[in-house]
Amino acid sequence: MTVGKRSTSFGHNAGTVTLILSSLAGGEKHGYSLVKDVEEFAGVHIAPGTLYEAIARLEKQKLIEPVESDDRRRPYRLTAEGATALANQLRAQRRATDVGLKRLDRGWTIA
Amino acid sequence: MATKREKGDSAKRAHRLIRFYPMSWRERYGDEFAAHMEQEIEDTPKSPSRTLNVMMKGLYTRAKNFTWRVIFMQPGDGKFQAGVLIPIAVIVGIAVTSFSGWPINGHKAWPAEVLIGVLFAFVVFGVIHDSHRIRTYGPAKRFSKDRLIPVAVILISTLPIIFHNEIGHTTLLLYVVLSLDLILFAYKFGWVGRRLSSINGPSTPVVRGNTKL
Numbered sequence: 001m002t003v004g005k006r007s008t009s010f011g012h013n014a015g016t017v018t019l020i021l022s023s024l025a026g027g028e029k030h031g032y033s034l035v036k037d038v039e040e041f042a043g044v045h046i047a048p049g050t051l052y053e054a055i056a057r058l059e060k061q062k063l064i065e066p067v068e069s070d071d072r073r074r075p076y077r078l079t080a081e082g083a084t085a086l087a088n089q090l091r092a093q094r095r096a097t098d099v100g101l102k103r104l105d106r107g108w109t110i111a
Numbered sequence: 112m113a114t115k116r117e118k119g120d121s122a123k124r125a126h127r128l129i130r131f132y133p134m135s136w137r138e139r140y141g142d143e144f145a146a147h148m149e150q151e152i153e154d155t156p157k158s159p160s161r162t163l164n165v166m167m168k169g170l171y172t173r174a175k176n177f178t179w180r181v182i183f184m185q186p187g188d189g190k191f192q193a194g195v196l197i198p199i200a201v202i203v204g205i206a207v208t209s210f211s212g213w214p215i216n217g218h219k220a221w222p223a224e225v226l227i228g229v230l231f232a233f234v235v236f237g238v239i240h241d242s243h244r245i246r247t248y249g250p251a252k253r254f255s256k257d258r259l260i261p262v263a264v265i266l267i268s269t270l271p272i273i274f275h276n277e278i279g280h281t282t283l284l285l286y287v288v289l290s291l292d293l294i295l296f297a298y299k300f301g302w303v304g305r306r307l308s309s310i311n312g313p314s315t316p317v318v319r320g321n322t323k324l
Contacts, residue, residue, distance in 0.1 A: 035151075073146045
């Protein structure tokens with residue numbers, strides 16, 4: 001299976017990064033609204049230290065960028081490169097999900 | 112809805128936690144991270160896992176910054192080299208010397224000897240540096256102040272060995288001296304010192320030549 005080059009660079013925080021990028025795909029958000037959005041669509045709470053570690057890395061990789069703001073809470077938006085990386089990552093996840101579900105359908109009875 | 116006092120408390124707690132991060136990181140993300148933390152604290156006032164998460168990530172960022180800076184040290188970064196590498200060399204040197212010439216209870220307690228040797232070296236460096244403060248060596252000053260963390264870690268990590276009577280009286284005495292240094296250090300840089308100086312007024316700075324030290 002060939003996974004998009006950019007998706008592999010998500011590293012050990014792939015789960016958190018995917019959630020953050022998926023949230024920003026819906027529009028620019030600051031840290032707190034991003035956490036609330038992820039909580040709503042994924043049921044996962046991202047701790048502040050983990051969130052800002054990921055934000056700093058994503059910004060360095062130019063997958064997200066800060067938006068000018070007068071507020072202390074600086075919003076971030078997805079870049080074109082970030083959108084491509086997210087698409088690659090989600091496609092790879094979908095392939096893995098499809099394979100897993102097919103195999104479960106063939107040999108397992110799920111209660 | 113949080114009251115004004117609760118908001119003040121959450122801001123204080125947020126700023127306290129942010130101090131775990133290095134200065135360069137705080138300059139870039141500090142303000143927005145503080146705003147984020149304040150809202151999180153207002154939502155869930157007590158969360159040990161959140162505190163632990165911020166502490167761990169902050170210390171990790173510090174370690175990462177320091178490591179990268181050492182690895183990619185530029186030839187022109189002389190102050191950083193002098194401020195960090197020389198103290199590290201001195202500390203390792205004193206630790207190795209103290210270990211090799213300091214047989215306590217055979218080889219049974221050797222990890223403690225090394226740890227206490229390192230601790231001793233940290234304290235020696237800190238005391239020398241505090242008494243001869245070199246203004247240009249900012250990193251050295253920070254390194255000296257930061258000795259609190261390794262000293263505390265070593266003190267705590269060697270306590271079980273002390274309680275199992277695996278260290279002689281000489282080491283125990285040294286341990287007491289080192290603990291006193293920690294107390295002095297806390298007095299000098301910590302809240303005790305600040306509180307006392309607020310009662311007694313600010314201390315008079317030492318002036319050497321035209322430079323205020």
